[in-house]
Amino acid sequence: AQTVTQSQPEMSVQEAETVTLSCTYDTSENNYYLFWYKQPPSRQMILVIRQEAYKQQNATENRFSVNFQKAAKSFSLKISDSQLGDTAMYFCAFMSRSGGGADGLTFGKGTHLIIQP
Amino acid sequence: DGGITQSPKYLFRKEGQNVTLSCEQNLNHDAMYWYRQDPGQGLRLIYYSQIVNDFQKGDIAEGYSVSREKKESFPLTVTSAQKNPTAFYLCASTQGYEQYFGPGTRLTVT
Numbered sequence: 001a002q003t004v005t006q007s008q009p010e011m012s013v014q015e016a017e018t019v020t021l022s023c024t025y026d027t028s029e030n031n032y033y034l035f036w037y038k039q040p041p042s043r044q045m046i047l048v049i050r051q052e053a054y055k056q057q058n059a060t061e062n063r064f065s066v067n068f069q070k071a072a073k074s075f076s077l078k079i080s081d082s083q084l085g086d087t088a089m090y091f092c093a094f095m096s097r098s099g100g101g102a103d104g105l106t107f108g109k110g111t112h113l114i115i116q117p
Numbered sequence: 118d119g120g121i122t123q124s125p126k127y128l129f130r131k132e133g134q135n136v137t138l139s140c141e142q143n144l145n146h147d148a149m150y151w152y153r154q155d156p157g158q159g160l161r162l163i164y165y166s167q168i169v170n171d172f173q174k175g176d177i178a179e180g181y182s183v184s185r186e187k188k189e190s191f192p193l194t195v196t197s198a199q200k201n202p203t204a205f206y207l208c209a210s211t212q213g214y215e216q217y218f219g220p221g222t223r224l225t226v227t
Contacts, residue, residue, distance in 0.1 A: 045218035
């Protein structure tokens with residue numbers, strides 16, 4: 001079984017600053033996906049970014065990028081030029097490829113990110 | 118519009134009653150999931166179904182039951198055996214390696 005750990009329950013930064021959210025995971029598998037999901041106050045889960053473990057290049061989506069360190073089992077999310085709309089819960093999640101992705105996601109407990117004006 | 122619908126958004130029940138949460142998708146996805154979210158706990162997998170008429174227990178299946186009679190529908194029943202049923206419940210479906218989530222149902226049992 002795999003576990004996902006987010007060690008920062010809450011973070012607060014000023015608007016326009018850069019912030020990094022940490023995530024570590026534990027698995028014996030070699031092929032998997034890692035995700036960051038955003039959950040705003042509406043509670044709708046929104047996919048922010050996805051990383052395939054077999055790809056060495058770090059994924060990037062506009063202001064969001066990851067630092068994927070496979071050997072260290074670390075998967076941090078960097079948000080550049082933070083905006084008020086980035087205020088949300090952020091969840092790190094793991095998906096095994098062994099079941100074709102159909103076994104579901106394993107989530108961390110989340111980090112509550114607050115962007116201050 | 119394609120997507121996942123969950124109804125109702127808020128649900129209230131008395132202790133000892135079974136309650137069924139609805140989840141419907143028109144994305145033609147094969148796999149569907151139910152997660153439970155508690156404060157400070159993240160999301161935990163209750164049940165999942167990879168095809169019609171088949172489903173598997175997740176990490177916290179005790180006190181819950183599901184059915185998958187149609188590809189589009191995956192209802193979750195919270196039984197009276199579930200000791201702490203008050204929570205936020207999220208339904209999801211998957212095509213490939215991306216999960217799509219519904220808007221959730223907040224269940225309160227008193």
